[in-house]
Amino acid sequence: MRAALLSMDTMLQGSLAILFSSVLWGTTGTVASFAPQVSPLAVGAFAMGVAGLLLGVMYRNAIKSDWYVLKNSPLLLAVGAVSLAIYPLAFYSSMRMAGVAVGTVISIASAPFFAVLIEQIFGRKQTLSTRWLISAVAGTAGIIMLTLAETAHSKGAAENDQLILGVILGLVAGLTYTLYAWVAKQFINQGVESKSAMGAIFLLGACILLPSLYFTGNNLFSTMENTLVVTYMALVPMFLGYVAFGFGLKFVNASKATLLTLFEPVVAAVLAIVVVGELISPIGWLGMALISVCLLLQASEKGETAQ
Template sequence: MEKTASTSHALKGSFAIVMASFLWGTTGTAAQFAPEISPLAIGAFAMGIGGVLLCVSARKSLFKDTRILFLKPLTFLFGSACVAIYPLAFYSSMRLSGVAIGTVVSIASAPLFAALLEYVLSKKPVSLKWFISFVFGAMGIGLLAMGKSQSMLTLAASQHDQVLGVILGLTAGLTYAGYSWAAKQHIDAGANSQSAMAGLFGCAALVLLPSLWFTGQNLFANTVHTSVSLYMAVVPMYLGYLLFGYGLRTTEASKATLITLIEPLVATLFAIFIIGEVFKPVGWVGMTLVCFCLLIQSIKLPSAFEGTRHKATT
């Protein structure tokens, strides 16, 4: 009975992360409606306001769990710094190298960085199921990028911008994995999932929101800009990270970031059906592989494989 309940909680956690990834997948399409807004401004506003909303909604549990969060001050500061850097790197990467490449590099690199952080900092071995899922997911994301129409690739102004965009995408992947790992550490130490996410995001907001004095001139220039800014802050950031925090209660950071490979899949589908992008057949193969990656995460490996993995890690 206890094992059944545990499996049920794990499935709910994975589903919550899938829903969060779906919401995050809408950000690229939403940003296309306001290209005049600086990527630094949209990232700082969305993550900063999202952090404030998380703190307000989790104020009771956050006050109660403050002591737990500060038991690991370096982990807390590391996670907060990652939250502050992530949106700036992510949205700048998409602006410099194009939405397709920026999203693919940022999201596809996160599971690898998360597994490395867990291995180096938490001494957790990489499971066979994770490795198999990562291979299919990485192949799928690569084919998704190849499936984008060539016209999208011309959005990058120069080869230098393209390279810089990829570097920023890798930075985004590392920081995304970093704050996922930090949040998981606090949750495992006994903090409520909302408290863990709210604490990290609230601390990051202290840096992000003041930066809007220099970058946020166009955030509310017209109705479209205002709608896009508020949507990004409330739906993908606030609601998305509530769901992500809930999922981290029963999901390792490496697995959680692997599941979020659904984000570029969702972003691509929105681009096709809303923006009207042309998509090559190879891209649909990529979508299938990403779905297969998620399917592997939702099933249990045969006992023979599990036994092999157990012997390898003992």
Template sequence: MSQLSVSSKASKQGVFAILFASLLWGTTGTAASYASTISPLAIGSFTMGIGGLLLAINGAKHIRLDMKKLSESRYTLLIGAIALAIYPLAFYSAMRLSGVAIGTVVSIASAPFFVAVIERLFSKENNIDGYWLVSLLLGAVGIVFLAGSETNISGSEFDENSKYLGILLGFIAGFTYALYSWAAKALINRGVSSKSAVGSIFGIGGILLVPVFLINSNSLVIASIDTIVLVYIAVIPMFIGYLCFGFGLKTTHASKATLLTLFEPAVAALFAVFVVGESISLLGWLGLFLILICLLLQSYKS
């Protein structure tokens, strides 16, 4: 088998790993909606903290081997960890304030824009070509259609102000998501293994989230459904999802990886409609179709 075919196979595996991670992440909003009595800050700090700890433990051996490289890239590591700690707080608050569909859509859909800027400013690689821009345009139009189509949230008590605050927090989540994705890829590019990069960023980020959790822990309700929700989010989307994402980053540029994660808001929107009870108009379904075309183009290119 030629080296080119091996590289192509690895690239496709990376794409599928990121898409699978996005599928898992797309379930978090629906899961969190079943723990509505828990503060979004408590949900975010607990689930990302536990997930980060598990990722750090899983990558402990690789982190020890890469300690010198991590130390040489400590500023990149610290930036990634701080961004990682901010992300879940903004993300779950955005969903609580503006709904599962809009909160997830804005948070994840804005990330490709931010990561493209970050890569242009801080990375020597230039991975933004016409093909990427066409895919991004289709995905962006799909996101706009999807975000603007939500007409009803079952049992909603939201007002316009909270919705717009949720959208603002969604953009903050998108920026921090792009930042820690870029940081993880930058570490991998410097010879750090994917398990070390993801484990160290999430481990330090998890530690930074401990004070947030302690402050908001009084909002945790000891009930079976709350326990199930918290454990599910921490283990499945956070731990397993980010293991897959780290694997995918080995062969996928950060700009393309974040574009592929547009699959997450599409999944989240479907769950929001069929499980949570939110409604999406015909325009929103057209948006989902455009997002699918965007993903197919990116997957085919690999």
């Protein structure tokens, strides 16, 4: 009984840590909107790159301790690092092209589907339940309706093309986010500390991201507002957020973690409407409602996709 209570307590701590990180991440789109002169590629590369360096330095002892395990799976480590590097570039570009609310909702809401797909292919295969299939249909319909609603608001073909590209980049962000979370969990399952797994992936990802600033980072520090925006992005949602996420991932598997992070688009949508002033049409709200139904169905699904 005591062991069961302890297990529930650690699971709760892990879940709360991931929810806390989701709230921080939910602020990123709104904050980034205050620096429109900065390329979304530069915002993503700087924020995740600096955070990756800080995490690598912070967890350097843990990485050294577990390096013998990490180096035995170079392909897995490379997939995690490359996915981590692609994720912020796709995510911030998606929000710039499709809007904060739509870009965030699509990026994050697609993650659970990719998590199940990855775990079906590479993990323990399970038959997908009727409940999960219904949730997938509801979520897909919601994403389509949200996209159509924004397309109806656009002023021309060029804006429609930009929106569709933003949606596609959102799906890329959802896939790459899920991939690096899954890779980190695979290392944790091999006995690697969560600090080592996250630190190594982020450090290698930073080595890919930071050099790209030579081509994209012209306006990063051109104004005080830009400086404050990118500094906040790097230190608070990225660094602090991923410290909390790494702690939570120690107790929660990848599919459950991606489900918990679906609180992020709720925060992002509210801030986009209240602070940025974005408008969502009735069909868009209906799409978001269907996505919420999808998430509720997944949250109530018995059992977990991967262990």
